[in-house]
Amino acid sequence: MRYEAPNTLEQAIALLSGANGRARVLAGGTDLLIQMRSGRTDPELLVDIKAIPELTTLAAEVGGYRVGAAITCMELIENAAFALAWPGIVDGVKYIGSIQVKGRATMGGNLCNASPAADSVPALIAAGALVCIAGPQGRREVPIEAFVAGPGKTTLAGGELVASFLLPRRSPRSGDAYLRFTPRTEMDIAVVGAAVNLTLDNKGVCSHARVSLGAVAARALLVPEAGAALIGTRIDAAALAKLAAAASAACKPIDDKRGTKEFRIKVAGVMARRAAAIAMERAGRHS
């Protein structure tokens, strides 16, 4: 097995393209090293992307943020301006393993590992983030919700890699939040996750809302009906009940050791409602 740490995206793409599918991208490695150890993957080439400056940069762009795919979770959490702008994404990132794991793990890796329970993904979907993909044909940007194909599967083509995330400009009175249900508060995998991102107008009426659920289907879901339940309301009890019902209705969960279908469907509504309340409270602070 060879190891390469190129300094440019072009070199990384050339290495990935030339490896006949036997190369793996190495970002934080917190999933990849475990897969290698267990024999689930046996690459011939590792392409470490952490030496590519663009992939480890967090910068303002068109009023929003460009987040390099290989920035560690701890760096994101520690960036006060980012945490103020997108607290819901930081909620999700904080749940990705221990302090030690977050010292290595990246959002790009969390997305590409394609677990239905990935904690940063619902918040990115709710945020309306785009993922910037670089490959032999150039660059393309796709909505996060269209990136994962199913458990462990992405829509990346040969030679492509995730370079960055683009978070849109934030309107005043916007807030987001991510909550998950787990038996333990730390070091656990989401049984259900829910993210809500919303904007209030100057009269306190919800003008924009996106809702995403994790761990209740083969991939994280955007639930437009749940967002629609909030828009045009003051996010009162009736709107929250409608949101919860829409969230539960969108679930297509499995039964597993972490939770039953019935439990996940019920709890998805509860988590969405509670996340909406937190997002609304945060939006109120950004007036």
Place this chain on the structure above:
Amino acid sequence: MARNHVSATVNGDQVEFLCETGQTLLDVLRDELRLTGTKEGCGTGDCGACSVMVDGRLVCSCLMLAVEAEGKAIQTIEGMSAGEALHPLQRKFVEHAALQCGICTPGILIAARALLARNPDPSEAEVRFWLAGNLCRCTGYHKIVDAVLDAAREMRGA
């Protein structure tokens, strides 16, 4: 099999080693550099026994390849005491009997020092959350948390 040449510092000393691409930093620390204070517990990043600092960042050395250490500054438990003089955390772990079998102890000490460097006055809850990635199967954690809080008090001069 490709061999990689790596230069790094460990506890301030310049080191050079050759490693296979698949070798973890933990493998090299223990088997090549003979620094066996860093322990392997789970090998999957769940237990924290292999915690070390890399460029000031707390990480699991089982989840990092040795080849990724090129140019990095690594700190392990072997660098924690000043010669025979124990670090206050080490002393408080002894005083509070915050260890039994000792496998988790080096990782917890490294993690606790990282916490106190950021937050000299953590609450009990903050200590417990910070150390959530360090498993101890002997002590039940109370004595560990007490020792960390006591060391923090002493280090603050309170």
